[in-house]
Amino acid sequence: MVRLLLILTLFMGTHTRAQDLYLSPSQKSVLSLALQTAMLAQSDVDPEEARYLLKNLVARYKLLAEKELRTKQVDSYEEFIRQQKSDNLFGQNKLAQLEVDRLLELMPDPLYIGTTEKVQRKINLYYQQKKILSQQIATSALAVSAGLVHLIDESSSEKLDLNAISTFFKNKIDDYVSEFAGRMTKGSNSQYVSILARLLKSYYELLPMSQKAEILYQVMQLPLQTKPTDIFLTMIQNSGPQMQKLVQIIGRNPAIPPEFRAIFQKLESQVQPVPWTQVKKIVSAEVDLNEFSYFEHAALGVGTMAQTHRVQRKGMPANERTFVIRFLKPDIEKLLEMDHTILIRIAEELDTDPEFKKFKLPSLRKQVEDIHQSVVEELQLEKTVQNQRQGKRIYETQIPISFSGQKNILEVHVPATEIIGKNKKLMQQEIIFGRKVPNEMADYAAVYPELYPIVAQKITEHWLEQAFFKTGFFHADLHQGNILMKVTDDKVQVNLLDFGMVGTLNEQQRDSVLLLALGLKLNNADLIADSFSNLTRAPMDSMQKGIFHAQVLERVTHIVNGDESHASIEEWAAWAVAKGLDLHYEFIKLNRGIMAISSLLEESKSPLTFEEIGLNVVFRNKAKVMKLLAKQDFIKYSDLFMFALDAVKTKNIQPTTAKIEEAAEPVATTSTRVQCQSLF
Numbered sequence: 001m002v003r004l005l006l007i008l009t010l011f012m013g014t015h016t017r018a019q020d021l022y023l024s025p026s027q028k029s030v031l032s033l034a035l036q037t038a039m040l041a042q043s044d045v046d047p048e049e050a051r052y053l054l055k056n057l058v059a060r061y062k063l064l065a066e067k068e069l070r071t072k073q074v075d076s077y078e079e080f081i082r083q084q085k086s087d088n089l090f091g092q093n094k095l096a097q098l099e100v101d102r103l104l105e106l107m108p109d110p111l112y113i114g115t116t117e118k119v120q121r122k123i124n125l126y127y128q129q130k131k132i133l134s135q136q137i138a139t140s141a142l143a144v145s146a147g148l149v150h151l152i153d154e155s156s157s158e159k160l161d162l163n164a165i166s167t168f169f170k171n172k173i174d175d176y177v178s179e180f181a182g183r184m185t186k187g188s189n190s191q192y193v194s195i196l197a198r199l200l201k202s203y204y205e206l207l208p209m210s211q212k213a214e215i216l217y218q219v220m221q222l223p224l225q226t227k228p229t230d231i232f233l234t235m236i237q238n239s240g241p242q243m244q245k246l247v248q249i250i251g252r253n254p255a256i257p258p259e260f261r262a263i264f265q266k267l268e269s270q271v272q273p274v275p276w277t278q279v280k281k282i283v284s285a286e287v288d289l290n291e292f293s294y295f296e297h298a299a300l301g302v303g304t305m306a307q308t309h310r311v312q313r314k315g316m317p318a319n320e321r322t323f324v325i326r327f328l329k330p331d332i333e334k335l336l337e338m339d340h341t342i343l344i345r346i347a348e349e350l351d352t353d354p355e356f357k358k359f360k361l362p363s364l365r366k367q368v369e370d371i372h373q374s375v376v377e378e379l380q381l382e383k384t385v386q387n388q389r390q391g392k393r394i395y396e397t398q399i400p401i402s403f404s405g406q407k408n409i410l411e412v413h414v415p416a417t418e419i420i421g422k423n424k425k426l427m428q429q430e431i432i433f434g435r436k437v438p439n440e441m442a443d444y445a446a447v448y449p450e451l452y453p454i455v456a457q458k459i460t461e462h463w464l465e466q467a468f469f470k471t472g473f474f475h476a477d478l479h480q481g482n483i484l485m486k487v488t489d490d491k492v493q494v495n496l497l498d499f500g501m502v503g504t505l506n507e508q509q510r511d512s513v514l515l516l517a518l519g520l521k522l523n524n525a526d527l528i529a530d531s532f533s534n535l536t537r538a539p540m541d542s543m544q545k546g547i548f549h550a551q552v553l554e555r556v557t558h559i560v561n562g563d564e565s566h567a568s569i570e571e572w573a574a575w576a577v578a579k580g581l582d583l584h585y586e587f588i589k590l591n592r593g594i595m596a597i598s599s600l601l602e603e604s605k606s607p608l609t610f611e612e613i614g615l616n617v618v619f620r621n622k623a624k625v626m627k628l629l630a631k632q633d634f635i636k637y638s639d640l641f642m643f644a645l646d647a648v649k650t651k652n653i654q655p656t657t658a659k660i661e662e663a664a665e666p667v668a669t670t671s672t673r674v675q676c677q678s679l680f
Contacts, residue, residue: 019077020223021130022084026109027145031220032090032098033057034148034165035213039096041162042209050162053100060104072110077122080112085221092275095217096210133224144172144216166209173212173235176219177204180232184260191359192255195350202346203243204235208338214238218272229263236264237272240339241332242368242375244271244304248479249371252595265599268481273299274307274329282327283309286421293321300324303481303498305332305378310431324415326427328379336375343368362577370588374476378500381419381427387499388417394466394473395496399458403450409491410458414499432495434484438603444487455485455492456604457613460597464617467590468514469624472505476593480600503589508534511628513590514618517569518629523560525553526634528572537582551579570594 023031034057040050074080085091089102114120147168181197188194204212215238219231236247244267250256251264274282276297280289289295294312301308308326347365350356377383392414399410415430434440441452459478467474475482475496484495505513512534519527529549533540540548555575558564567575570591577583598610618625629635 019081019126021126021133021225022081022223023145023220024084024109025086025089025106028086028090028220029103029106030057030061031145031148032095032217033100033103035095035169035217036098036100037162038166038169039210039213041166047162054162054165056100056104060107069108069111071113073113073115074119074123075115077114077119080114080119080123080126083112090221092277094275094278095214097277130224144169144220147172169212169216170209172216173204173207174201176228176231176235177201179228183228184257188257190255191356191361192250192253193257195356195359195361195364196250196256198350198356199246199346202349203239203342206342206345207239211239211338229260233263233266233270236267237270240335240342241304241329242336242339242343242372245375246343246368246371248304249592249595252599265479267304268479271302271304273302278330279307279309279327282330283325283426286327286423286426295325301497305329305375305500306498308429322431324429324431326417326429327425328381333379336372336379340368340372343372360575360578362574366577370585373585374501374589374592381425384500385417385419385427387502388414390473391475391496391499391502392416394471395462395475397462398491399462401454401458401492403454404448406448410455411491411493412459412462413493413495415495415497432484434486434493434495437480437483437485437600440485440487441604451487451492452604453601453606453608455494456601456606457608459483459494460601460610460613461617463593463597464614465621467505467593468510469617469621472507472510474503474505474590474593475499476501476503476589477596478593478600479596480603483600501589501592503586503593505586505590509584509586513569513587514625514628515632516572517614518635520567520569520572523556524634525549525556527632528552528556530634532572532576532581532583535584535587537584540581548576548579548581 033053037050037054037057040053041047072083074083086106089098112123114123148165177200181200185193185197207215215235218234218238222231222234236244247264248267251261251267253261256264279297279299283289283295291314292311293314294310296310298309299307300310306326306328308324310322311325312322314321344365347363347368350364395412395414397412399412401408401410413432415432417427417429420426420428437452437455441455444451463474463478466472477498477500478496482496482498484497486493486495512531515527516531516535518524519531526549529545529552532552533545533548555564559566573583573587573591594610601608601610601613
């Protein structure tokens with residue numbers, strides 16, 4: 001009778017759109033148990049354990065399929081939605097932490113009855129829309145659930161092969177990746193897009209079942225109407241840390257279509273948090289939680305490698321009792337090793353693939369190794385603390401700013417920090433207040449439209465000044481996710497976070513990068529080759545220098561003759577690596593830092609490019625620059641004159657197309673649009 005009533009009510013109610021639709025708790029339970037079975041089947045655990053779990057799942061499902069549904073009353077539609085989402089169980093645990101008995105208890109779903117007619121109408125509409133969605137075979141967890149139920153319906157606990165479920169889930173992951181890669185490459189002839197698509201497909205194919213299962217477990221908690229791009233974002237969020245870093249870096253490349261670049265850049269502020277159940281274990285092993293009057297369960301900030309929580313310690317002065325605890329995510333070392341093994345294998349395959357060798361790109365393996373080195377650095381909490389203290393000494397300042405007829409102070413701040421805990425695995429950090437830059441700026445966009453661009457430009461100037469004309473120190477990952485901002489009447493405070501990846505250029509490296517930028521601008525092959533030779537890990541011998549110089553001269557000639565387009569410093573660096581140069585690690589980190597800063601400028605819709613701001617910084621330090629240039633054998637006075645003239649034009653905000661006139665002796669010159677990274 002109850003089933004008949006349910007069917008009748010599915011088509012009752014208004015046509016008002018319901019809220020997001022979700023898998024029911026019972027559907028999530030079936031999927032979770034099947035995913036755990038797949039994990040066990042592909043692990044070193046005794047297969048009997050997987051068979052036992054599978055038998056429980058199939059037997060329980062078939063036993064309850066014909067039973068009368070129990071009813072459950074709800075006082076509001078919001079309560080009904082909370083029951084559907086079941087965040088108290090599924091949202092607080094990883095897949096492996098879910099208990100089998102608890103999952104079996106959730107099967108089957110009760111029939112929800114509203115205590116008022118209004119609530120019941122909304123519930124009826126929810127069921128109706130979910131049925132319509134299932135008939136459309138949604139590209140979401142609903143399709144996974146339907147496919148799994150079909151497997152169970154067509155099988156018995158004795159007949160169903162353990163590998164059938166593993167294969168089913170593997171195929172769903174492949175479907176998601178193929179759909180996303182197809183969307184990204186459609187209409188694109190970029191070599192970077194092609195390589196990224198191939199990289200993603202290969203990565204998820206090689207990912208162990210334990211990770212695939214966790215990914216699908218997280219996907220099943222999304223609303224059923226979730227777009228394929230958001231499903232893929234969830235997949236990336238639950239992948240390994242090195243893959244996340246690699247995707248963040250690639251996602252900043254201008255060659256990636258803007259729609260997909262935005263998806264990858266969401267990783268900078270939307271990384272999957274560690275649930276409280278695990279956080280409690282990590283922190284309890286280091287400090288006594290009874291010492292704290294408050295320990296916020298929800299994460300204050302989540303990064304690729306680490307996570308922070310707000311706390312209050314008992315018996316402390318009011319101005320010192322509240323601070324932040326930061327820790328590395330659990331099993332991060334194992335995940336790093338997993339990622340490294342997979343990515344090295346993929347890199348070796350792509351480096352030898354004739355289809356990609358024709359692009360003449362630098363070794364992917366070398367890039368994977370460099371990223372691995374930078375990520376491994378972030379495992380050293382004590383080193384991160386040292387970096388942050390150095391950043392505090394160098395970056396903290398107050399800068400006068402003017403915007404939309406207003407005058408104010410931009411205060412750059414870095415939180416104080418120290419290592420604590422029995423095993424020195426926690427960072428205690430000064431509490432700071434603010435929001436992610438885009439969120440804070442959104443409140444002021446209408447009143448002060450110039451504020452965001454001005455802040456981004458001043459941060460860029462400060463970063464450049466320190467990196468090239470003062471200390472040589474630079475934050476190598478200063479994207480919007482590592483900045484918190486607070487706007488008040490007195491000041492605009494910018495808090496710089498996460499100093500796990502920093503770099504320091506020595507005097508020779510700073511000079512070489514500046515000269516390289518000038519060489520590229522003037523198409524001076526001698527200066528380009530000499531600057532690159534000073535930016536390698538080990539000195540080049542005379543034969544290597546001669547070969548490389550000839551290669552540079554050939555490329556510059558092609559550029560001058562119009563056979564090849566102007567290239568940015570980043571593109572030249574990639575070309576140099578492809579020619580066999582082993583560029584210094586600090587220079588590689590510098591390029592990543594430039595890309596992060598450039599993304600910040602782009603997000604702010606700054607009218608000035610990174611190069612234009614760089615030229616302004618050079619102009620302010622013109623005495624140092626001219627002294628450096630005067631000592632170079634490869635630069636003529638005519639070159640210096642044209643460089644100074646172009647700098648003045650840029651400072652006066654002339655059109656961003658700069659033309660370099662012919663010098664007395666024609667070294668390669670060409671009319672070219674100023675690129676974002678062509679100076680630094």
